[in-house]
Amino acid sequence: MEETKILLSEKEIPTQWYNIQADLPKPLPATLHPITLQPCGPDDLAPIFPMALIVQEVSQERWIDIPEPVREVYKLWRPTPLYRARRWEEALDTPAHIYYKHEGVSPPGSHKPNTAVAQAFYNKEEGQTRLTTETGAGQWGSALSFACNLFDLECKVYMVRVSYDQKPFRKSMMQAWGAEIVPSPSPDTNYGRQLLAENPECTGSLGIAISEAVEDAVTHDGTKYSLGSVVNHVLMHQTVVGLEAKKQFEMAGEYPDVMIGCIGGGSNYAGFALPFVRDKIVEGRDIRFIAVEPIACPSVTKGPYAYDWGDTAKTGPVVKMHTLGHNFVPPPIHAGGLRYHGMAPIICHLYQLGIIEAVALHQNPVFAAAVSFASAEGIIPAPEPAHAIKVAMDEALKCKETGEEKVIAFNLSGHGHFDMGAYDQYFAGVLPDYEYPEAKVQEALKELPEVGD
Numbered sequence: 103m104e105e106t107k108i109l110l111s112e113k114e115i116p117t118q119w120y121n122i123q124a125d126l127p128k129p130l131p132a133t134l135h136p137i138t139l140q141p142c143g144p145d146d147l148a149p150i151f152p153m154a155l156i157v158q159e160v161s162q163e164r165w166i167d168i169p170e171p172v173r174e175v176y177k178l179w180r181p182t183p184l185y186r187a188r189r190w191e192e193a194l195d196t197p198a199h200i201y202y203k204h205e206g207v208s209p210p211g212s213h214k215p216n217t218a219v220a221q222a223f224y225n226k227e228e229g230q231t232r233l234t235t236e237t238g239a240g241q242w243g244s245a246l247s248f249a250c251n252l253f254d255l256e257c258k259v260y261m262v263r264v265s266y267d268q269k270p271f272r273k274s275m276m277q278a279w280g281a282e283i284v285p286s287p288s289p290d291t292n293y294g295r296q297l298l299a300e301n302p303e304c305t306g307s308l309g310i311a312i313s314e315a316v317e318d319a320v321t322h323d324g325t326k327y328s329l330g331s332v333v334n335h336v337l338m339h340q341t342v343v344g345l346e347a348k349k350q351f352e353m354a355g356e357y358p359d360v361m362i363g364c365i366g367g368g369s370n371y372a373g374f375a376l377p378f379v380r381d382k383i384v385e386g387r388d389i390r391f392i393a394v395e396p397i398a399c400p401s402v403t404k405g406p407y408a409y410d411w412g413d414t415a416k417t418g419p420v421v422k423m424h425t426l427g428h429n430f431v432p433p434p435i436h437a438g439g440l441r442y443h444g445m446a447p448i449i450c451h452l453y454q455l456g457i458i459e460a461v462a463l464h465q466n467p468v469f470a471a472a473v474s475f476a477s478a479e480g481i482i483p484a485p486e487p488a489h490a491i492k493v494a495m496d497e498a499l500k501c502k503e504t505g506e507e508k509v510i511a512f513n514l515s516g517h518g519h520f521d522m523g524a525y526d527q528y529f530a531g532v533l534p535d536y537e538y539p540e541a542k543v544q545e546a547l548k549e550l551p552e553v554g555d
Contacts, residue, residue, distance in 0.1 A: 106188055108350040110181035115173055120341040122376045122448060123334065124164035125383050130334075130451055133159075134420040136411060139553055142419055149320050150327040150418070152228040155221065158335040166338065168220075175219045175252060179208040180342065184350035190478035191498070198501035199356060200494060201511040203347050203374060204481070210275065212484070212516030213370045214245030214330055217339035221328045222249035231324040232256040236286065236311030238366070238441050239265050239486065240272025241516055242330030247281035260286040260294075260314045262441070263306035271520050286311035293317055293415045307431045308367075308442045313415035320417075331367025332412065332421075332446045340373020343513065348377055351511075358389060358511040360497055364489040365393040365402065365460070368446030370515035371490075376448075379457060391458035392497075393449060394489040396468075398536035399432045401425060401445045402453055402460040404543060409553040410444060420551055423450045427546025432538065440486055443546075463489055464535040469528040471495045472518070484516040485524055 123130065132141040147156045158166060168176075187200040205213035225233060233255055237243030243259040250257035259281050266273065266285035273283050286306045287294040291314040297304055304310075312329075319327035329336060351357055361378055363371030371393055381387040395402060402424045410425040412418040423444045430443035452458045465485075472488035474495060475481070483491060490512040497510050518525070527533040 105354075106186050108184040108186070108353050110346060110349060112177050112181070114346070114349060115176050115180050116168065116342050116345040117173070118165040118167055119338045120345060120377050120380070121161055121164055121166055121338050122379060123162050125380050126451065127383060127455060128451075130447055131422040134409060134553065136416055136418060136420055139420060139551055147419065150316060152224045152230065152326055154224040154227065155335050158338060159333060169223060172220050172223050176342070181346045182207050182343070184347055184354070185479070186354070187475075187479055190475055193474065193478045194495065194498050194502065196498040196502040197505060197507045198498040199507065199509045200498055201351075201354075201358070201509065202514045203343055203511070204514045205343060205370070206481070206484070206514060206517035210241065210244035210248050211519065212241040212245065213340060213343060213373060213513070214242045215248060216342050216373065217330065217336045217369065218242070218245035218249035218328070219252070220339045222246070222253040222255055225326050225328070226253040226255060230255065230326050232258070232322065233326055233328045234258045234260070234315040234318040235328045235330065236260045236262070236308055236315045237265070237330070238262050238308050239484070240269050240276070240520065241484070243281070243283065244272055244275045246328055246330065247276040247279040250281065251279040257281040258315070258318060259283045260288060260311040262286055262308060262311050263304065268523060269520050286314050288314060290314070291317045305431065307414065309412070309414035309428050309430065312413035313417055316413060316417050317415070331369040332442070332444065334448060336369050337372040337376065337446055337448055340369050341376050343370075343373040344375060344377035347374065347511070356509050359508040360390045360392065360510045362392045362394065362490045362493050362497070362510070362512040364440060364486045364515065365395050365445060365449060366440035366486065367442050368449040370487075370513050372446060372449060374513035375458070379452065382457060392493055393453070393458055393460045394493050395460065395462050396440050396489065397462045397464050398538055399426070399441050400462040400538070401443060402450065403462040405444075406547065407450060407454060408550050410550050412444060420553070421447045423447050424453070425550070426543055427549060429549060430543070430546045440489070461493060463492055464537075465533055466528065466535055468492045469525065469533060481514065482518040482525070483514055484518040485521055487513065487515045
């Protein structure tokens with residue numbers, strides 16, 4: 103078929119999420135208690151998550167039903183379109199067929215509401231009245247603010263200080279949906295006050311913001327903590343993206359040879375790729391999976407595969423993942439959603455099994471690729487998915503050299519309308535490239551927990 107935009111009807115929104123844990127060749131390593139370092143039980147997680155999400159976190163069921171109220175909210179923007187980037191293919195003079203799933207059409211402008219809506223629903227069902235969370239670039243904070251507004255929940259967002267300063271209109275978006283936003287580290291928590299006393303100019307990190315949000319949740323009645331990436335149930339909620347994409351590729355009469363996505367915590371790429379990863383594991387399909395991260399925060403490509411805390415204060419669960427160390431404070435690159443010290447255990451596990459690959463990129467070539475894409479397709483991408491765009495472009499140019507007609511697919515996880523300051527710096531030639539010093543990585547790794555086999 104010759105269509106550029108491949109659409110599904112509302113009736114084709116998935117009715118179930120896909121749980122990759124049912125099909126993994128080896129099970130995931132256990133999640134550990136932050137103090138005892140022994141395997142967590144449901145009661146250990148109950149202070150921060152509702153029981154429905156705890157059950158999903160450890161479930162081995164392949165398919166989990168999506169509650170109808172969640173699907174009804176999904177209808178505000180789902181199903182999202184799958185585009186064939188024909189104009190970009192022509193500009194690159196490549197025989198490759200390039201497709202992208204456009205998650206920037208959601209009200210908050212990214213893939214994040216796919217799990218935010220589900221988490222707000224389950225917390226409301228359990229009787230909670232308030233949620234706390236962290237956010238880096240602001241996409242997750244915006245999504246949870248949107249979801250809490252729909253389900254009549256209060257929302258408190260701890261936004262990494264550098265992004266709080268870089269992206270003021272994300273704050274306005276969250277406030278429009280009724281949320282309270284503070285820069286992290288903040289004076290609102292014991293941990294935040296401690297860090298500010300040590301360094302009033304601290305630019306913050308996702309690990310610090312998580313610590314503050316968890317502290318807030320466990321010290322206020324009727325409050326739970328909500329996480330926008332990394333953990334299993336979040337990645338599972340995002341599989342609506344890949345499940346829709348599978349139907350759309352069937353309509354297009356094609357199947358991807360290469361699937362690409364950016365990784366910060368891992369949720370957007372997992373949601374896009376995991377339904378296809380099942381095809382590789384179960385059916386032996388020949389497909390490459392490429393995860394892309396920034397050189398400034400290279401958790402998978404440089405961090406060891408080890409148990410570590412998910413937050414700086416060591417209050418959250420301990421998981422086995424590629425990590426730069428829970429004390430890692432990344433440089434202030436504009437891809438704020440990719441500045442986490444660790445990575446989703448599922449992504450790391452698949453990387454360890456050799457099922458997915460990972461590469462790391464500098465900011466400037468990433469923005470150059472984003473401008474090339476925007477010039478041809480008209481959509482200005484956020485800095486995070488621009489990392490995937492760069493690798494998609496590289497793969498398409500390889501096809502130009504070899505004459506191969508590969509099908510290349512990437513997840514356009516959000517638009518860049520709140521990131522024009524970064525584009526201004528790029529066009530002015532003052533956008534810096536950061537490479538985190540190896541010595542600082544090694545310093546941060548000295549405090550990993552001592553966990554036996």
